[in-house]
Amino acid sequence: MKIETCVSYPDDLLEKKYRRRARRAHWDLVKSGFWAEDRYHSGYIAYYLARIGTGNWVMNAVERNTELDGVTEEDVEEGRLNDDQIQAMWGTTLEEAQNHRYERIVASCTRAPKDMSAEEVAAILYQHVCDAGGKVITEPDDDVGGLLTRPRKRRGEGTS
Numbered sequence: 001m002k003i004e005t006c007v008s009y010p011d012d013l014l015e016k017k018y019r020r021r022a023r024r025a026h027w028d029l030v031k032s033g034f035w036a037e038d039r040y041h042s043g044y045i046a047y048y049l050a051r052i053g054t055g056n057w058v059m060n061a062v063e064r065n066t067e068l069d070g071v072t073e074e075d076v077e078e079g080r081l082n083d084d085q086i087q088a089m090w091g092t093t094l095e096e097a098q099n100h101r102y103e104r105i106v107a108s109c110t111r112a113p114k115d116m117s118a119e120e121v122a123a124i125l126y127q128h129v130c131d132a133g134g135k136v137i138t139e140p141d142d143d144v145g146g147l148l149t150r151p152r153k154r155r156g157e158g159t160s
Contacts (some may be wrong), residue, residue, distance in 0.1 A: 001055075002110045003124065007134035014105040018058045022105060025050035027060065030122040031148040033140035034066070040084075042066070045135050047106075049122045049147060055114055059107040059125040061135070068098045106134055122147040 006014040032046035048060045067088040075081060076094050089097040107125040126148060130136045142149050 001112050003107065003128050004110075005107045005128050005132040005134065006104070007106050007129055007132050012104060014058070014108050018052065018105050018108060021052045022050055022058050022060065025052050025058075028118060028122075029144070029146040030059065030126055031137055031140060031146045032144055033137040035135040036138055043135075045137065047122075047126060047129070047137075049118060049125065051118070055110065055112040055116075057109040057112060057118075057121045057125065058105050059122070059129065060103055061106045061129075062101055062103040063135075064101050065097070068094065071098075119147045 004014060006012065027048040027050045030047040030049050033044070034042065035045050036042035043063055044066050045061055045063045048062065049057060050060070051057050065088045067084045071081065071085060071094060073094055076089070081089070092100070107129050109121055109125055112121060140149055
């Protein structure tokens with residue numbers, strides 16, 4: 001089994017290698033939530049996994065800027081934005097900036113055993129991404145689910 005990661009910008013080797021085949025693939029959510037390196041470097045990321053052939057898998061990272069969460073048009077019109085929010089909107093409308101997503105293939109696995117489950121591959125690739133310096137989810141969206149997180153049961157659910 002061969003694992004490759006590509007987490008540093010502007011390295012897009014895996015993007016060039018797999019994006020075309022990955023466009024036709026079915027993507028499953030692996031894990032999502034907030035990441036933070038320090039006060040000024042944080043955001044929201046979701047990792048997705050797709051099988052692109054027998055024993056071949058890719059992991060995609062989709063990020064969004066969280067600086068504009070909760071900002072309204074009224075805030076923009078009245079100039080109530082901080083420097084980070086102004087930078088996040090640079091050259092776009094509020095709606096465009098809030099909907100902007102950055103995505104790239106960050107890991108691949110080739111020659112995996114045919115009987116390996118998506119959950120097993122997801123765990124291995126996510127760990128490799130984290131070990132390679134990729135974004136580690138520090139506040140997971142446990143309620144959303146995913147291959148590596150299962151939704152928490154609400155009180156009263158699953159009881160007779």
